[in-house]
Amino acid sequence: MTTPWGELALARFPEDPRDRLRAWDASDEYLLRHLAAEEVPLSGTVVVVGDRWGALVTALARHAPLQITDSYLTQEATRANLARSGVAPGTVSLRTTQDPPPERIDVLLVRVPKSLALLEDQLLRLAPAVHEGTVVVGTGMVKEIHTSTLDLFERILGPTRTSLAEKKARLILCSPDPSRRRPVNPWPYRYTLPADVGAVSGRTVVNHAGVFCADRLDIGTRFFLAHLPRTGGAGRVVDLGCGNGVVGTAVAVADPAAELLFVDESFQAVASAEATYEANGAPGHAEFRVGDGLAGVASGSVDLVLNNPPFHSHQATTDATAWRMFTGARRALRPGGELWVIGNRHLGYHLKLRRLFGNSALVASDPKFVVLRAVKR
Structure with missing residues (x-):
């Protein structure tokens, strides 16, 4: 990146020489050009929110x-x-969306996320640290910045305007008004499940901002819940790409003897x-882990993996994440262990499972989704 x-x-991470997707886009470049051209004073506490692959903080x-x-x-x-660029460890501070926000922010740079809810949550969490002199600049591709995006900056931080578009990217320029009365943060959001979703019928779901389908049960998960395997003391069960954890919680409620591992790369999830x-109040033992799929899980240590893989990486459509999840599941499963997958029919996951496991069985289907099972031989 120039x-x-x-x-x-x-x-990107994990690195793959076959991956043609870049670790930055035109919106990152536009923001950096703006900072240099306007000679923005990058002093005090500089906070970068939503940096996709570290391009902004590395620069x-x-x-x-x-x-x-x-x-x-x-x-x-x-x-x-950072290491590749020769930056000394500790120069850049790394925090998660679940960590306490800084007490003061002098420069706030925001890479607009795909989730408007996540943007709302983060702006509300950071707003108390913003002062009248804080430089606030957002950036994103034109297709990512909507009127609702600008409204959030305006409502939470202060007067907001946009730049002209360059290479299909746009900047958000905000003048903070600390006296602005901010709304109460609605996140995390809780709702009650409907009465027809098996073991978790009528139970509570908690969603932090940015988690997929945060205000209701999505139709894919509903279908999966209706066709989960009967574990019958299956031992160690992984909810891989767990999201709000409703699938793993359903297993724990139905089978108190099961040992659950919830894994996702999202701290919010x-x-x-x-x-x-x-x-x-699910019984039994559960572990909650943020990580790269099943990396770090011992080979042959898992009895059952339940997976609803994403097929987007930010704005790009890709099956790379699903493939890594499937290969990780095969390694982690013991012989005879099973991977259960739900996906859209058109994604053709059965072909990937047959290639990897040598088998794939259709458990259930409707016009939109399929539930597939693969067994490690």
């Missing part, structure tokens, strides 16, 4: 920025990119899963 201060070699490392992200993969990419599990 920046006003030189070129940077950047990569601004000389100013000792603080990065706030919901993504474990982003943190790992950031560490690797794992916090939601733990809150959902605790809100329902």
